[in-house]
Amino acid sequence: MVPARLEGPIGIVGLGLIGGSLGLDLQARGMEVLALVHRQATAERARQRRLATHVSLDPAILRGCALVVLALPLDRLLAPEPALVQAIPAEAVVTDVGSVKAPVLECWTPLHPRFVAGHPMAGTAAAGVEAGQPGLFRGRPWVLTPDPPTDPAALDQVVSLAAAVEARCLVCPAAEHDRAVALISHLPVLVSAALLQGVDDAARRQGGGIPELVRALASSGFADTSRVGGGNPELGTLMARCNREALQDALAAYRRSLEQLERHLAQENWSALQEELRDCQQLRPGFL
Template sequence: MDVGIVGLGLIGGSLGLELRSQGYRVLGVSRRPETCERAIAKGIADRTSTTFDILSAAQLVFLCPPLDALRPTVEALIPHLDPEVILTDVGSVKAPIVEAIAPLWPRFVGGHPMAGTAEQGIEAAQSGLFRNAPYVLTPTETTPPDCLATVAEVVRSLGSEIFTCSPHQHDQSVAWISHLPVFVSAALIASCEAEADPAIKALAQQFASSGFRDTSRVGGGNPELGMMMAQYNQQAVLRSLLTYRDTLDTVIDQLQHQNWDALNRQLHNTARDRPPYVAQPVAPSPDSPP
């Protein structure tokens, strides 16, 4: 199968490496000629181009541009596609993307690989990025079953754990475990920067270790990605942030009133409740494709 990839950054480049290792022929598209050259040199693609003509031979195309570029990309891509080609994306928000693209191209399957690093660009591409990681597919009532089956087969070859749910279920779920942490982490960094005493701030920076690195990592990442999460998943992110604020208010009240028993219960509850969110490996959901 010839598989196209539009956008050869971290995700697109990693897809190319993995797909080629599984025997797929990869056709890559990037706006930058130098990125196309690097993709060939790094073994990410068999052929590359700065134009969409190269994708006329593809049976499946992964769309890997930023969220705000997805619809314009599809509009520009359509004249170059065979009518039977399947499109799928890798965006971290699904409902607005599915609603925008499915009317343009019925053979579209929303997708989101739950994998990544703090690095960006083609140089960050790596083999094995998707192995044992969740990969969410978000079909709707109008998604052709053969398209879903084909995308699932290719995704399975990446070593990912396939999950299926509606676009809206996806967006609220990732608001909790992916988007909310970005803004909580960003607020942590901003709060530390609000320290008025330069000596205290300097000491805090010197004392910071693995705990601070872990909790601040996503807040110190790509600002454009955070903005896309906020703009495209606004309501779900707001709902999660407001709930988080209420929880913080409760902790503040416990501290102010020295309600140590309540705070102790809260900390015991969070210690009890964390493991299901971080357990590995991930088990497929009951409604995952066979």
């Protein structure tokens, strides 16, 4: 798919990790970037970091934008301020970067005629106005989830936006996106969180030297397996909240697999356990 010419100026609402990184990359491509932020301190720092061509606290900055990217956290995206909605030009293409797509489509399709739901899958542990960095999207997936009312010309513009920052564009239904991220992104958070709590809880119940010992002996395997469970609690909760049903299905599938492994252990069926672990060893490269 050859992307259409990207039209500007481009408005970015929010200059956190995604908005700030987009601003840097788009300016490097010669685009004019007009950014709307919430707080004076953010605006000042964003100007120092040159995250956009112009930064303002006034939604009127979006007037004249051909494309507006809503780089807001999911909760603010799903409860947009009326002043923001009103300031977006009716003819502009509007897209978002939220990590769950069905609720965003449901919220924004009635609000704007040229809305296209999207999810650039690029991240670091950082957040806020200091987090934006050049090249964040290079080679990363950028999922678009148009539905029947989506304007095809608007979709083309968002494909061009993703191409401009060298992301790999993927197009799929919102429900498929949400089910996929429930499995590979939201489920791991709970699986990993339960590991931290389960280990801490078991160690404390057993007492003696165990609580200290588990901390002294935990190495890279435990650190890796517990990483996403020890992440941002607000973000984890928000994703669970906006993708509850898919996450519940994912948890049910996970529990079935865990119970199967547990059964082999209880029955001392070592050949079956080894078979399952071999299966896992073969599955993993497909996900890398």
